[in-house]
Amino acid sequence: MSDWKPKRFWKDSTVVQVDDGFTVELDGRGVKTPAKAQLVVPTRAMAEAIAQEWDAQEKEVDPTTMPHTRSANAAIDKVRHQHAEVADMLAAYGDSDLLCYRAEHPESLVARQSEQWDPALDWAAETLGVRLVPVSGVVHRPQPDEALDRLRRRVHDLSEFRLAAFHDLVSLSGSLVLGFAAAHGWREPDEIWRISRLDELWQEEQWGTDEEAQAQAEVKRQAFLHAKRFYDISE
Incomplete structure (x- = not known):
């Protein structure tokens, strides 16, 4: 099994309000789910929690340290x-x-x-x-x-x-x-x-x-x- 992990490529994580909720942008680029859907969540509090998780990533992205992001992905890609x-x-x-x-x-x-x-x-x-x-x-x-x-x-x-x-x-x-x-x-x-x-x-x-x-x-x-x-x- 590969140990490859995506590298951190962004400097800033920002919460942005959109028509149907809130999203998180990394240097102005919207975060997407694993299924390539736009990550749009219903509340600012949730978007802020997700943004904090992306901010906390260092050299590599570790999904195990991003529970809010993973839960939002599950809601959008699966439960929806x-x-x-x-x-x-x-x-x-x-x-x-x-x-x-x-x-x-x-x-x-x-x-x-x-x-x-x-x-x-x-x-x-x-x-x-x-x-x-x-x-x-x-x-x-x-x-x-x-x-x-x-x-x-x-x-x-x-x-x-x-x-x-x-x-x-x-x-x-x-x-x-x-x-x-x-x-x-x-x-x-x-x-x-x-x-x-x-x-x-x-x-x-x-x-x-x-x-x-x-x-x-x-x-x-x-x-x-x-x-x-x-x-x-x-x-």
């Missing part, structure tokens, strides 16, 4: 053209939501799941108008059709940029409810992330920690926190 498919995929999490599948034992884990996950389900019932039903065990049990339809409509209503962020909020947490909870600011995103990892944290308490697993979890945590920030600056 597959909005319905992405929305359906995420809405499907509601029928097998992490929060609804509870341990049968030990009692300490059962109690902790109830303590931390029930409030999220209560929030969804109050704020989203959807009551999902928790069950014991791992055997799939369908959720009420009306609840799933309401959640599906909410997902489909998201803009392409918010849907790109929402994809990570849901897929990283494993929960459609926690994805909405993070998007709506139910609690601090770090706390919602910890709630999503309840089972893993409990296992660590019982058996100890694994450095590699912790490192992977931290990468995912940072991606989750970024997704929340990107969601917030999308509108």
